[in-house]
Amino acid sequence: MRENKEILEIVNEKGETVRLLPRDEIHGNPVLIHKVVHCLVFNGEGDLFLQKRSMNKDVAPGKWDTSVGGHVTHGESLAEALRRETEKELGIKNCRPEFLYSYIHSNSYETELVYTYSCVYRGKISFNKQEIDEVRAWSIKEIKENLSKSIFSDNFEHEIGMYLKKIKKI
Secondary structure, three states, X not given: OOOOOOEEEEEOOOOOEXXXXXXXXXXXXXXXXXXXXXXEEEOOOOOEEEEEEOOOOOOOOOOXXXXXXXXXXXXXXXXXXXXXXXXXXXXXXXXXXXXXXEEEEEOOOOEEEEEEEEEEOOOOOOOOXXXXXEEEEEOHHHHHHHOOOOOEOHHHHHHHHHHHHHXXXX
């Protein structure tokens, strides 16, 4: 596995920066909260694109996960991180993301302050084959049928729960 010198901001529950640390010092310590962005990318039919994480990832290898997700690096805005990750992971340059919600996701490996956006994309997906093994569109029904079957990352299971609560309120 490659060494990652990505510098991330340790934040409190409000997203206020407390200090800076390299990513490799943050992962593995769930006491340290760091910011990430997610984008739920839907196709024109309302299906949600999910990515199957590469087996060489340190978090949730081989699991189906949120369309786009990535760290917010030190000094980077949420919009900049979202744009960078959307292009890097799925090759999407012209998506108009809308903010949905934020939440804290924690497991035994890490704690993230997640900022979730969504967009509709009708173009061609060109995913990053070093980080992602596969991308495909899933219906919400199909996702619900496969929850708690260990095929999704724990983060995505949390994410889709948040999303389903949000759309019920609309």
